Amino acid sequence: MSRLFFSFLIFGTIIFSSCTSKYAILDRNFETEEIAISSKLMDIEILDERPNVTSEKIRLNVISFPGQSDKVSPILNNEQEQLIIDQIESYFSDGDTEISVKCTILRGFQEFSAHTFNEREYVEFETKIELLNAAGKMMKYCTSTAFFEAKSMDANYDFIDKLYLKAIKTSIYSCFQKLDD
Structure with missing residues (x-):
């Protein structure tokens, strides 16, 4: 009886620790420097050039077996688009130069x-940011990729969506960090 209890205790500890450690990724702050581009932001244009976007959600089975997998490029939703706009706007302070x-x-x-x-959740997001002058001519540009991976006993939609948002924010931040130099 005690051996069975001990086995369940070890199994429960492994499951609990793998779940809590994967959520630690969401708490890590990758935005370590303040960005302040001294220009007046005139316009933000967001283009999605991914050829294989879909409205279908990634398949996460309640019970999964080794070898099962899925990969999707989700359509940029309104929340994600607004997150990108708000983040970009936060990097600009009023200045004399007009920038798009x-x-x-x-x-x-x-x-x-x-x-x-285990089950593996992986997200990746790559952006190209171009700063354009008032005439629409490119002044600077940067590309950046952010990716995160988590392994646990149970993948879930809430976590992978939050991880994807973190990849979006980190990718854009990394570009602006380089452009602010």
């Missing part, structure tokens, strides 16, 4: 795979 921003999404996907002892 062109944000092109080059790649962005969510991926799930099941393995013998």
